Amino acid sequence: MFQHMSKARHPESVDLDLPRILHALSDPGRLEMLSTLADGVERTCGELGSDQPKSSASHHFRILRDAGLIRTRVKGTNHYNSLRTEEVEARFPGLLDAVLSAWRTSR
């Protein structure tokens, strides 16, 4: 009885948990993915995590998804990821901007 991605959870905005979000953000690879997504363009997993094994990339996507930072839309055999900008912003104003611009200046 396992859930495949097609039924994956995306927590409601209200349920976003700050420590969980900060943990998801505490990894260079994941920050890089989010930074890429920050332009609002959807991207497939392959486009974002091509520098590592598929299972590793998938793991990191899951962390981000479970934290509520990205949404994954399944279309055919592709999984399109997008940043949940407005929802995170509504719950934690300024957080995403601060983190992503911090990342860009320190990279």
Add this chain to the structure above:
Amino acid sequence: MFQHMSKARHPESVDLDLPRILHALSDPGRLEMLSTLADGVERTCGELGSDQPKSSASHHFRILRDAGLIRTRVKGTNHYNSLRTEEVEARFPGLLDAVLSAWRTSR
């Protein structure tokens, strides 16, 4: 040949590492400590971590210190901790404010 706290490291502002900082922030207890320190008042370890065993509290202080988020000043037998507000702000503008106000609204 061990280093006691009196010679503990406090990383230079320039060396602040974002993933490390975000990891340090990804714990409710540590967020609570920082939130308390945000008023600018120095506090001893005992005042901040009285809800847990000394060794656990000390561990969390170390994480925060190593990340460069707090400074620990030793005076007599007391260790006074303060938030490194300006330094973190200078390196990562808006980050601390965003995280701490996010924490306060979600607690």
Add this chain to the structure above:
DNA sequence: TCGTTGGTTCGATAATTATCGAACTAAGGA
């Protein structure tokens, strides 16, 4: 000098997270 106080460090154990090959699955195309 002895005890106390405030906190660190050690050491052992538990818990969480990361990594990645291999098996799997759903969708699409030939």
Add this chain to the structure above:
DNA sequence: TCCTTAGTTCGATAATTATCGAACCAACGA
């Protein structure tokens, strides 16, 4: 129907982090 593509899930192992009692240490006061 068979093959391929894109990505997930499993399973095993390694690495990191957390927890906390116990030993320790430096400063202070009696």
